[in-house]
Amino acid sequence: MKITSISLTRLRLPLDPPFNAAWDPNPRIEFTATLVAVKTDEGITGYGSGDTMDGFAAYEHLFIGTDPMQILNQVRRIETINFHGGRYWPLEAALWDIIGQVSGLPVSVLFGGARDRLPAYASSGELKPPAARAESAVAAKERGFKAMKIRIARDRIAEGVSSVRAAREAVGDDFDLMVDLNQMWRMSGDITAALPLAKVQNLAAELHDLGVLWLEEPLPQVDVAGAQRVRQSTGLQISGGEMVRSAPEMMALIEADAFDIYQPDVALAVGMYRARQVAESANLRHRLFTPHTWSNGLGLLANLHVAAGVDAGPYLEFPYDPPGWTPERRDFFMNPLHIDSHGDLIVPQRPGLGVEVDWDAVSRFTVD
Numbered sequence: 001m002k003i004t005s006i007s008l009t010r011l012r013l014p015l016d017p018p019f020n021a022a023w024d025p026n027p028r029i030e031f032t033a034t035l036v037a038v039k040t041d042e043g044i045t046g047y048g049s050g051d052t053m054d055g056f057a058a059y060e061h062l063f064i065g066t067d068p069m070q071i072l073n074q075v076r077r078i079e080t081i082n083f084h085g086g087r088y089w090p091l092e093a094a095l096w097d098i099i100g101q102v103s104g105l106p107v108s109v110l111f112g113g114a115r116d117r118l119p120a121y122a123s124s125g126e127l128k129p130p131a132a133r134a135e136s137a138v139a140a141k142e143r144g145f146k147a148m149k150i151r152i153a154r155d156r157i158a159e160g161v162s163s164v165r166a167a168r169e170a171v172g173d174d175f176d177l178m179v180d181l182n183q184m185w186r187m188s189g190d191i192t193a194a195l196p197l198a199k200v201q202n203l204a205a206e207l208h209d210l211g212v213l214w215l216e217e218p219l220p221q222v223d224v225a226g227a228q229r230v231r232q233s234t235g236l237q238i239s240g241g242e243m244v245r246s247a248p249e250m251m252a253l254i255e256a257d258a259f260d261i262y263q264p265d266v267a268l269a270v271g272m273y274r275a276r277q278v279a280e281s282a283n284l285r286h287r288l289f290t291p292h293t294w295s296n297g298l299g300l301l302a303n304l305h306v307a308a309g310v311d312a313g314p315y316l317e318f319p320y321d322p323p324g325w326t327p328e329r330r331d332f333f334m335n336p337l338h339i340d341s342h343g344d345l346i347v348p349q350r351p352g353l354g355v356e357v358d359w360d361a362v363s364r365f366t367v368d
């Protein structure tokens with residue numbers, strides 16, 4: 001089989017009401033996504049998404065005429081571009097979609113087939129005052145979620161702790177809360193200083209008292225020793241690694257025992273094939289793997305298939321912070337993914353990734 005074309009469709013959705021992501025100092029008025037479609041000479045089309053694919057046109061010729069089924073070679077090819085170009089993992093997702101269709105199996109089965117559903121946690125994204133965050137946690141619990149992640153901004157620590165405390169008091173103890181400090185990577189142009197280790201240790205101690213399940217990315221990536229000290233001094237689980245630039249970088253963090261939970265996004269950080277190796281390496285060391293998923297519905301779907309295949313957990317990230325971030329907005333160019341009444345995200349059982357592209361939405365939101 002040969003790849004005959006790779007098309008990128010750039011989509012732009014106006015954000016009304018607005019959504020102000022805690023990790024982005026420049027609020028967006030629109031949400032952009034790129035839909036990757038890979039066609040083969042046998043009439044099969046695979047879809048992927050998750051990152052912008054900016055600059056990919058310069059490398060497209062490296063893939064045309066190659067065999068999509070030789071997935072390790074495709075992964076290696078994508079990794080060679082990492083040096084001068086971007087990380088084109090949405091292309092790998094589209095190739096797995098093809099491989100799944102050819103084999104007649106959902107991609108999750110090709111990754112181990114451990115689960116056909118995973119409990120999802122409501123991953124909030126905005127900084128909300130304590131009362132509003134507590135209200136949102138109660139609403140998430142009523143919707144069926146068993147857990148929620150709350151962002152704390154490094155320049156608004158006291159307010160952040162108050163939000164976690166208000167949420168804990170509102171939902172009780174039988175609902176897991178996680179906290180994300182987002183200190184391991186930055187949005188382009190954000191050069192403000194990271195929170196120092198001593199302050200992070202104090203914060204972690206407070207969060208431990210509030211029964212927080214894990215603290216995510218408490219320090220910059222270089223400070224592995226700091227992350228270990230936070231774990232040892234507070235007993236709080238530490239997670240991280242959602243945006244590492246390569247699989248070897250991720251493996252070095254695992255070798256250093258940097259975290260309790262490793263979270264590389266398969267659509268943004270290390271790809272799907274390499275994420276399985278990361279998951280197995282973490283699990284064989286009695287550590288956990290559960291990927292970051294915050295891109296769009298198709299990025300979430302790629303992460304879901306890998307996560308279900310390799311038995312990720314304890315929860316899968318489900319970006320959700322209404323009214324600013326809803327499944328309909330996140331998945332605006334496809335069939336939206338929803339949790340069931342038990343709080344589980346079900347793996348589509350159709351061959352491939354199982355995405356149903358909404359072509360009306362694609363034509364409405366395509367950027368010329």
Ligand SMILES: [Mg+2]
Pocket residue numbers: 180182216217242292
């Ligand atoms: Mg995070």
